[in-house]
Amino acid sequence: MHQQAHEHQRRHIATVMQVAADGLAAPGAQAHDAIIRASWQRCVHEHRLDPTRMQEAVILPQARLREHQDQMEAFLHIARHGLESLYAQVAGMGYVVLLTDARGITVDFLGDLVVEPSLRKAGLYLGADWSEHHAGTCGVGTCIRTGEALTVHLDDHFDATHIPLTCTTAPVFGPTGELNAVLDISALSAPQPKVSQHLALQLVKLYAQHVEDAQFLHRFRHDWVLRLSQAPQFLDVHPEYLLALDAGGRLIGHNRRAQQLLQAQPGPAGAGGRPLIGQPLHALLEVRAEDLGRFGAARPADQRAVMLAGGHRLLFLLASPPPARIARVVPPPAAPRVPAPLAALSGGDAALERQIERAARLANSPVSLLITGETGSGKEYFAKALHAASERRARPFVAVNCAAIPEALIESELFGHLPGSFTGAGPRAKRGLIQEADGGTLFLDEIGDMPRALQARLLRVLAEREVLPVGAARPVAVNIRVIAATHAPLEALVREGRFRDDLYYRINGAHFHLPPLRERSDLGVMVDRLLAQDGPAVALHPAARARLLAHRWPGNLRELRNALDYARSVCSHGTVQPGDLPDALLAAVPAAPAGPSVAAPTGGDAAMLLQALRAAHWNVSAAARALGCSRMTLYRRMHRLGIRSPNALDPGAAGAGVTPGV
Numbered sequence: 001m002h003q004q005a006h007e008h009q010r011r012h013i014a015t016v017m018q019v020a021a022d023g024l025a026a027p028g029a030q031a032h033d034a035i036i037r038a039s040w041q042r043c044v045h046e047h048r049l050d051p052t053r054m055q056e057a058v059i060l061p062q063a064r065l066r067e068h069q070d071q072m073e074a075f076l077h078i079a080r081h082g083l084e085s086l087y088a089q090v091a092g093m094g095y096v097v098l099l100t101d102a103r104g105i106t107v108d109f110l111g112d113l114v115v116e117p118s119l120r121k122a123g124l125y126l127g128a129d130w131s132e133h134h135a136g137t138c139g140v141g142t143c144i145r146t147g148e149a150l151t152v153h154l155d156d157h158f159d160a161t162h163i164p165l166t167c168t169t170a171p172v173f174g175p176t177g178e179l180n181a182v183l184d185i186s187a188l189s190a191p192q193p194k195v196s197q198h199l200a201l202q203l204v205k206l207y208a209q210h211v212e213d214a215q216f217l218h219r220f221r222h223d224w225v226l227r228l229s230q231a232p233q234f235l236d237v238h239p240e241y242l243l244a245l246d247a248g249g250r251l252i253g254h255n256r257r258a259q260q261l262l263q264a265q266p267g268p269a270g271a272g273g274r275p276l277i278g279q280p281l282h283a284l285l286e287v288r289a290e291d292l293g294r295f296g297a298a299r300p301a302d303q304r305a306v307m308l309a310g311g312h313r314l315l316f317l318l319a320s321p322p323p324a325r326i327a328r329v330v331p332p333p334a335a336p337r338v339p340a341p342l343a344a345l346s347g348g349d350a351a352l353e354r355q356i357e358r359a360a361r362l363a364n365s366p367v368s369l370l371i372t373g374e375t376g377s378g379k380e381y382f383a384k385a386l387h388a389a390s391e392r393r394a395r396p397f398v399a400v401n402c403a404a405i406p407e408a409l410i411e412s413e414l415f416g417h418l419p420g421s422f423t424g425a426g427p428r429a430k431r432g433l434i435q436e437a438d439g440g441t442l443f444l445d446e447i448g449d450m451p452r453a454l455q456a457r458l459l460r461v462l463a464e465r466e467v468l469p470v471g472a473a474r475p476v477a478v479n480i481r482v483i484a485a486t487h488a489p490l491e492a493l494v495r496e497g498r499f500r501d502d503l504y505y506r507i508n509g510a511h512f513h514l515p516p517l518r519e520r521s522d523l524g525v526m527v528d529r530l531l532a533q534d535g536p537a538v539a540l541h542p543a544a545r546a547r548l549l550a551h552r553w554p555g556n557l558r559e560l561r562n563a564l565d566y567a568r569s570v571c572s573h574g575t576v577q578p579g580d581l582p583d584a585l586l587a588a589v590p591a592a593p594a595g596p597s598v599a600a601p602t603g604g605d606a607a608m609l610l611q612a613l614r615a616a617h618w619n620v621s622a623a624a625r626a627l628g629c630s631r632m633t634l635y636r637r638m639h640r641l642g643i644r645s646p647n648a649l650d651p652g653a654a655g656a657g658v659t660p661g662v
Contacts, residue, residue: 137158153194339360369510
């Protein structure tokens with residue numbers, strides 16, 4: 001097998017070198033499309049790539065990838081639903097979905113994380129650079145260079161490293177004709193005939209148009225939007241052409257198909273004339289801007305016919321005016337950049353405030369959100385603040401701890417049940433927590449602990465916005481915003497088969513990672529804020545403040561809140577002294593027990609748990625109280641991270657001064 005692959009690579013390199021030497025008429029070039037042959041020529045003569053040199057995929061580091069994503073964050077949120085829908089169509093056939101920026105950097109990715117190492121090695125992964133000048137002839141790079149949708153199949157690729165791959169791409173253009181992104185579906189292997197990818201090409205072109213049109217309608221939601229179609233039956237549901245006009249009736253935007261249609265027409269607005277942007281409406285269509293009211297949705301579509309300027313084609317038009325604006329004598333005060341509930345989460349920490357600013361922009365977005373961070377880092381507070389900052393604030397916020405509900409009951413608790421639908425069910429129907437959140441926000445805490453059998457049912461709720469109670473035959477529609485949270489590494493759980501990859505992508509519409517308290521620069525501010533809340537005002541002695549600021553806070557904000565509540569309760573004369581702080585803050589952290597009795601796992605969560613357990617002398621109940629979680633939750637985390645109490649392995653350890661875990 002390896003020998004055959006090596007021989008295939010050798011022949012491919014020879015063919016590319018022949019084309020480079022003899023030009024497009026070389027015998028070996030005739031088996032490839034003209035767009036591929038032209039790209040090979042560019043790779044050799046313009047990009048100076050060596051066909052004999054096989055290059056590994058380049059994956060950008062996280063910081064550089066974040067820069068590319070930040071530059072198109074709003075577009076990524078618009079495109080995400082299109083990517084998820086496309087992935088649902090092709091995932092079962094071994095494809096991954098990539099979205100790159102106009103420079104060829106992969107800024108979004110949907111794929112089977114079980115085969116992540118193979119995808120990453122091949123470059124079918126987040127952060128991969130697929131520009132033609134780096135990767136040679138490839139789906140993304142050649143699409144960027146030509147502006148055309150295409151399939152680069154097997155040995156169409158320039159670099160022999162990529163010849164097992166099939167890559168099908170389509171460009172996504174902006175509303176003034178600029179290239180915004182490239183949508184790609186690729187697979188690690190494929191049948192030999194290139195024609196096998198014909199349907200894939202049509203599917204990618206269709207979804208690229210959906211994303212492009214969605215961005216257009218969002219961009220011009222406050223302007224005149226003209227929808228045009230060749231058939232009146234499809235005008236209101238799927239128009240081919242989109243135009244946007246300013247208040248003076250001049251063109252300010254178009255989708256790609258409209259641009260191609262208008263530039264193909266003779267006259268001043270055509271290919272040889274002036275640019276389309278800025279043209280008056282009557283130069284494009286045989287209708288005046290003041291007559292657009294006749295083309296509203298109230299009239300039947302077949303009575304809204306209009307000719308292109310010059311009378312070269314008949315189209316059907318739906319004209320949508322800007323939303324009505326109520327004139328105000330005094331303009332309203334500008335809305336704060338960050339709503340107050342979100343602003344209150346930070347005392348000035350730069351990393352957290354960047355996350356808060358992103359959250360403010362997404363407060364009313366329909367995308368599902370994923371919040372990660374260590375135990376006690378404020379994930380539920382973050383979710384509640386998002387809810388309070390949104391238009392759903394008057395509706396319920398329902399929090400569900402997926403780790404705290406017994407596995408036997410979690411299905412009926414989440415989805416509800418009909419009378420007598422299972423052993424133990426009561427005589428009356430019960431609404432589930434998902435239905436209780438209707439109109440508001442459903443917060444799924446510790447979603448990594450949700451049983452896999454229920455993940456498919458939750459996926460249906462998120463995809464179809466309906467819930468099927470246990471024992472019911474008909475689903476019930478729900479209108480919910482879903483925010484999930486976890487301290488667990490979900491990507492690792494996906495690779496291990498313990499968490500569904502499709503659910504992971506569904507909940508991860510936008511990801512917020514909360515920094516642990518020990519890394520935040522606003523600890524002192526948070527101490528003062530928490531002391532001023534929920535109780536009588538007390539002063540803080542400088543020595544007590546120094547103790548608080550020096551502590552590592554393995555339980556993060558939850559541990560800090562508990563410590564301050566305790567200190568406020570026991571202090572005298574309205575001042576918290578060092579002796580009023582909990583024992584865990586005053587005791588020195590003991591050294592790790594010698595020998596093999598205690599595992600030494602790595603990672604931030606494991607280190608945090610070890611610190612809390614050692615500070616509590618391995619008393620699991622005390623450590624759980626410090627971390628603000630139940631004993632069973634703590635035991636589950638210890639088991640998952642391989643942390644074992646020395647007392648559990650050595651009964652004699654208690655006599656050596658180790659408190660038994662209880």
